[in-house]
Amino acid sequence: MEFFLPEANRLKLLPPYLFVEIDRAKRRAVEKGVKVIDFGVGDPDQPTPQFILSAMAKAMKNPKSHHYPLDRGNAGFRQQASAWVKKRFNIQFNPDTEVLPLIGSKEGIAHLPLAFINPGDVTLVPDPCYPPYKSGTLFAGGEPYLMPLKEEKNFLPEFDNVPREIVKKAKIIFVNYPNNPTGAVATRAFYEKLVKWATSQRILIVSDLAYSEVYFGKAKPLSIFEVSGAKEVAIEFHSLSKTCNMTGWRIGFALGRTEAIEALLRVKSNLDSGVFTAIQQASIEALRNSFGFSKKTNTLYRRRRDLLVGGLKELGFQVRPNEATFYVFTRFPGKSKDSTVFCRNLLENAGIVCTPGVGFGPAGEGYVRFTLTVAESDIREALLRMKKVL
Numbered sequence: 001m002e003f004f005l006p007e008a009n010r011l012k013l014l015p016p017y018l019f020v021e022i023d024r025a026k027r028r029a030v031e032k033g034v035k036v037i038d039f040g041v042g043d044p045d046q047p048t049p050q051f052i053l054s055a056m057a058k059a060m061k062n063p064k065s066h067h068y069p070l071d072r073g074n075a076g077f078r079q080q081a082s083a084w085v086k087k088r089f090n091i092q093f094n095p096d097t098e099v100l101p102l103i104g105s106k107e108g109i110a111h112l113p114l115a116f117i118n119p120g121d122v123t124l125v126p127d128p129c130y131p132p133y134k135s136g137t138l139f140a141g142g143e144p145y146l147m148p149l150k151e152e153k154n155f156l157p158e159f160d161n162v163p164r165e166i167v168k169k170a171k172i173i174f175v176n177y178p179n180n181p182t183g184a185v186a187t188r189a190f191y192e193k194l195v196k197w198a199t200s201q202r203i204l205i206v207s208d209l210a211y212s213e214v215y216f217g218k219a220k221p222l223s224i225f226e227v228s229g230a231k232e233v234a235i236e237f238h239s240l241s242k243t244c245n246m247t248g249w250r251i252g253f254a255l256g257r258t259e260a261i262e263a264l265l266r267v268k269s270n271l272d273s274g275v276f277t278a279i280q281q282a283s284i285e286a287l288r289n290s291f292g293f294s295k296k297t298n299t300l301y302r303r304r305r306d307l308l309v310g311g312l313k314e315l316g317f318q319v320r321p322n323e324a325t326f327y328v329f330t331r332f333p334g335k336s337k338d339s340t341v342f343c344r345n346l347l348e349n350a351g352i353v354c355t356p357g358v359g360f361g362p363a364g365e366g367y368v369r370f371t372l373t374v375a376e377s378d379i380r381e382a383l384l385r386m387k388k389v390l
Contacts, residue, residue, distance in 0.1 A: 184324075191227040328372065
């Protein structure tokens with residue numbers, strides 16, 4: 001029997017969510033008895049550290065944690081987030097008016113267009129990109145305009161090449177550095193140029209900084225707020241998912257000028273009831289201890305990166321080491337440039353899951369993404385399997 005209620009048109013505009021499709025393909029392979037090695041979703045394989053678990057256990061036993069959290073979030077968490085940003089980037093934010101807890105940065109990013117985008121408005125979206133930039137725009141009735149990220153341009157968007165008629169309709173530009181999926185980082189000169197341009201065009205910069213603490217060079221990734229004038233035109237999203245191995249906890253925060261934070265809060269207060277108070281309290285300890293923890297995890301990811309990149313080069317991949325994030329984004333060998341077909345063949349013939357670049361946008365075609373959230377023993381096994389089938 002056909003379902004009596006047709007789905008809304010906005011759902012028809014959405015492409016299948018990339019990681020749901022990958023998970024389905026993986027499950028089908030597992031059902032066939034394949035021992036799958038999964039380089040697909042960027043989910044840390046190491047556990048949440050014990051100091052966070054201990055703080056969570058204590059907070060959960062406090063009956064005051066069991067009620068609805070405040071819309072604006074726990075004051076202690078906001079204060080610690082502000083202190084963390086001050087220590088990491090040397091920028092001061094008022095925890096009462098310029099910091100907002102989120103149910104993970106994904107939630108905040110996807111909801112933000114509802115605060116600023118009217119039907120027919122445009123958002124400027126990097127291509128390839130993290131899918132919620134586009135889906136959040138579509139849910140708000142807006143139109144994503146894709147800015148290709150080219151390897152020869154260090155995967156930085158050429159926003160000043162966007163046609164004038166598009167710029168006139170644009171309200172938001174999304175940037176994400178360190179970048180998912182490419183692993184690229186942004187320079188101070190890029191941010192300075194972007195802030196100046198966005199200010200002149202009256203466009204809000206949405207900076208996704210979820211991977212700020214996953215990096216391999218001596219120079220730490222920048223916050224856009226380290227550039228003069230950014231506070232006037234930007235809002236930035238942070239996540240504890242990768243910084244503290246807390247993907248399942250769903251906790252992050254937004255920073256920015258009061259008006260932008262208030263607009264996002266008004267959306268959220270009508271759609272959700274905030275983050276469980278005990279998680280916010282445990283996250284205070286997470287942020288206090290994050291710097292030492294990140295140093296250890298980055299050492300682990302660096303070893304895995306070097307192992308995977310070296311092996312892929314021997315197999316004919318046109319790969320260069322990523323500067324940050326736990327992703328390796330690379331062109332793949334062979335005449336075909338169809339990344340979906342390449343990934344499907346790798347799964348069916350070698351039991352290896354990786355992500356087709358085209359799933360992040362048209363400009364990602366010809367590339368695949370591997371995560372580094374895989375044990376070194378499995379990386380070695382995957383390289384041996386690929387050697388047999390490529």
